[in-house]
Amino acid sequence: MTAALAEFNPECRLCPRLAEFLDATKAQFPAYFCRPVAPFGDPAARLLIVGLAPGMHGANRTGRPFTGDHAGILLYETLHRFGFATGPVSVAADDGLRLLDCRITNAVKCLPPANKPETAEIVRCNAFLRAELQA
Secondary structure (H helix, E strand, C coil): CCHHHHCCCCCCCCCHHHHHHHHHHHHHCCCCCCCCCCCEECCCCCEEEEECCCCCCCHHHHCCCCCCCHHHHHHHHHHHHCCCECCCCCCCCCCCCCECCEEEEECCCCCCHHHCCCHHHHHHHHHHHHHHHHC
């Protein structure tokens, strides 16, 4: 594991717009995760899947990339079919699902308004993504 991966901070607030949006979303949906979403899977995996950012009612709710939204349904079914996941369904971060030689992450770790991160937000998260690509 690289130093940047080891330093992933689930309490990161480096992007003021995203931090404020997460706070507002948490007030509206108190049961949601509403924090930066960590990658899921082995850092040394052969397959790395990169999404843009956590989805409002998916990863932002559950705390796991592509979990709890429509894109995740197809993704995890496909990963399971090809031997990259222990099951075809991902419903929660603690559901027991494991990835096999696969890792899922997002270019931007926090939910952006309208699912549109700004350039500066992407740049701030680039160090995390770069470390994952080099792992």
